[in-house]
Amino acid sequence: MSSADQIRAIRWEEGQLCLLDQRLLPQQETWLKLSDYRAVAVAIRQMVVRGAPAIGITAAYAMALAVREASTHTDWQARLLSAADEIKAARPTAVNLAWATDRQLALAQSVSTAGQAVAALLQAAHDLLRDDIADNQRLGRYGAELLPAEGGILTHCNTGSLATGGYGTALGVIRAGISAGKQLHIYADETRPWLQGARLTAWELQKDGIPFHLHADSAAAYLMQQGLIHAVIVGADRIAANGDTANKIGTYSLAVLAQYHQIPFYVAAPLSTVDFAMPDGGGIVIEERPAAEVQQCAGHVVAPEGVEVRNPAFDVTPASLITAIITERGVARPGFPVALQALAAGHMQA
Ligand SMILES: CSC[C@H]1O[C@H](OP(=O)(O)O)[C@H](O)[C@@H]1O
Numbered sequence: 001m002s003s004a005d006q007i008r009a010i011r012w013e014e015g016q017l018c019l020l021d022q023r024l025l026p027q028q029e030t031w032l033k034l035s036d037y038r039a040v041a042v043a044i045r046q047m048v049v050r051g052a053p054a055i056g057i058t059a060a061y062a063m064a065l066a067v068r069e070a071s072t073h074t075d076w077q078a079r080l081l082s083a084a085d086e087i088k089a090a091r092p093t094a095v096n097l098a099w100a101t102d103r104q105l106a107l108a109q110s111v112s113t114a115g116q117a118v119a120a121l122l123q124a125a126h127d128l129l130r131d132d133i134a135d136n137q138r139l140g141r142y143g144a145e146l147l148p149a150e151g152g153i154l155t156h157c158n159t160g161s162l163a164t165g166g167y168g169t170a171l172g173v174i175r176a177g178i179s180a181g182k183q184l185h186i187y188a189d190e191t192r193p194w195l196q197g198a199r200l201t202a203w204e205l206q207k208d209g210i211p212f213h214l215h216a217d218s219a220a221a222y223l224m225q226q227g228l229i230h231a232v233i234v235g236a237d238r239i240a241a242n243g244d245t246a247n248k249i250g251t252y253s254l255a256v257l258a259q260y261h262q263i264p265f266y267v268a269a270p271l272s273t274v275d276f277a278m279p280d281g282g283g284i285v286i287e288e289r290p291a292a293e294v295q296q297c298a299g300h301v302v303a304p305e306g307v308e309v310r311n312p313a314f315d316v317t318p319a320s321l322i323t324a325i326i327t328e329r330g331v332a333r334p335g336f337p338v339a340l341q342a343l344a345a346g347h348m349q350a
Contacts, residue, residue, distance in 0.1 A: 007161035007204060009054055010061070010129060012122075017061045019049045022162055026203040037066035037083050044090035044097070047194065051163020052237045052273055053132050056096030060125040062087045063104035067121050071114035080108055080117075092285040093246055093314045094237040095275045100128065132165030135270050135328035136172040143173030143233070143268050143326035150183040151230030154220060157191045157248035158200035159235035159268065170233040170268040171204060173326060178210055186212035187223055191248060193293040193311065217250055224261040232258045236269035236325075243319030243336025244281025245269075249312055255321035264323040271327050271344050281316035289313045 011018040016033045017040060024030050032048055034040050040062035043049060049058050066083035070076035084105045088098050107124055108117040147153065153174060157163075160171035167175065177184050186205060191197035198214055205212045215223065223229050232254055238246040245251070245267050258265040278284065291309035295301060303309075325332040325339075329346065332339035 007207060008166055009049055009051075009162045010057055010165065012061065012126065012129075017058070017065060019043055019058065020162070021048050022050060022200060023048060025162070025199055035065060037062040037069070037087060040065065041087045041090045044087075050196070051158065052094035052096040052235065053136075053164040053169070053270060054162070055091065055094055056100035056272065057125070057129050057132060057165050059087050059090075059097050060100045060104055060121075060128050063101055063108075064118070064121040064125045067104075067108055067114070067117045071118050076114045076117070077108065080105065091287055093287045094273075095239075096237075096272055099272055129165045132270070133167050136164055136167040136169060137176070139169060139268060139270065139326055139328040140167065140172035140176030142328075142331050143170075143266065144176035144180050144182065146231070146264070146266060146324065146326070146331065147173065147177040147182055147184065147233075148230045152185050152187055152223070152228045153177075154187040154189070154223065154229045154232045154254070155201065156189045156197065156232075156234045156251055156254055158196035158204070160201060160204040162200050162204065163196075163235065168204075169235045169270065170266075171201065173233055173266070173268050174210065175208065178208075184210075186210060187220075187229060188212050188214050189217050189220060189250065189254075190214060191250065192217055193297070194289075194313075195298065196248070220254055221257050224257055224263060229258075229261070229263055231264045231266060233266040233268055233326075236267050236273050237314055238278070238284050239267070239269060239274045239325065239340070240278040240281045240284065240319075241274070241276050241337050241340065242280045243322055243325060243332070243334070243340065244284075245317045245319070245322060245325075246281060246284045246286070246314045247317065249315050252315040252317045252321075255317040259321050265317075265321060266324055266326055267317075267322055268326040271329060271340075274327075274340055274344065276341070276344070281318065284314075284316055286315070287313040
């Protein structure tokens with residue numbers, strides 16, 4: 001693989017969904033080739049593929065696999081409904097998973113025959129993958145305008161090509177800023193416990209030749225205190241209608257730190273990540289992941305046998321701590337309920 005334009009986590013090849021196994025990066029680049037939607041749901045839950053937009057795209061392909069299997073049965077629509085429930089149950093927090101699955105279900109219910117559904121759902125999954133990359137590039141350009149001409153940008157988790165169809169959201173803004181000639185230095189949180197920053201963001205930035213330092217999550221406050229950070233930019237898994245944002249655990253503490261140090265705090269996400277049916281962040285389900293992820297570090301057990309663990313995979317940052325939400329249709333600033341609705345309605349451009 002070469003630069004950002006080539007990094008892909010999701011491919012459709014010879015009738016199979018191919019997923020780059022992100023559990024093994026950066027040491028191994030191994031692809032899983034899947035033909036059964038049940039195996040795709042397991043791959044999402046086990047984080048073979050992760051990142052809100054990426055799991056949405058993956059779910060869309062899983063539905064295409066499901067309708068292909070169901071199409072040989074007269075009760076194909078009932079079978080597809082059951083498959084959709086199984087796919088949506090893989091992970092609860094990122095709205096993209098349910099959004100993409102339900103969108104495929106509605107498409108299947110809009111056609112007359114199983115054969116038409118097989119063709120329509122596969123094409124819709126291809127279109128979603130293609131459109132996500134184009135949306136990320138638009139989002140990147142809008143966000144790049146907010147970044148300083150020169151400075152340090154802190155990012156959390158992985159929001160690049162591996163978390164999306166390609167190019168990335170927060171990392172897409174950084175890519176667009178660099179392409180626009182901005183002199184940016186990236187500070188990448190390692191992002192315990194799954195280490196998306198240390199393993200995935202570092203891998204992407206190194207491939208792009210973007211200057212960066214990797215640091216422990218607990219070093220973020222020190223870097224801000226030293227005046228090295230001029231903006232924080234993160235992704236999102238679910239944005240409530242009022243702008244409250246669920247994102248990787250540790251995001252909320254970064255937002256509090258950014259406010260204390262008077263550093264702009266940006267969220268970058270496609271509008272498909274906004275859950276307009278959810279009035280505020282209080283209703284967002286936070287995924288609790290296996291204890292082993294905290295008891296271990298990079299696969300090595302570090303905690304004593306039998307310790308009790310809390311492992312929330314996400315937290316919710318109140319809209320009051322967010323400077324702006326960057327989307328593929330423009331930038332939403334505080335007064336998010338109206339601004340996000342306006343962007344979704346296509347009324348507002350940056
Ligand atoms: C481009 S959104 C990526 C988003 O998803 C990550 O979560 P996970 O790695 O557990 O799927 C994280 O919240 C990122 O901000």
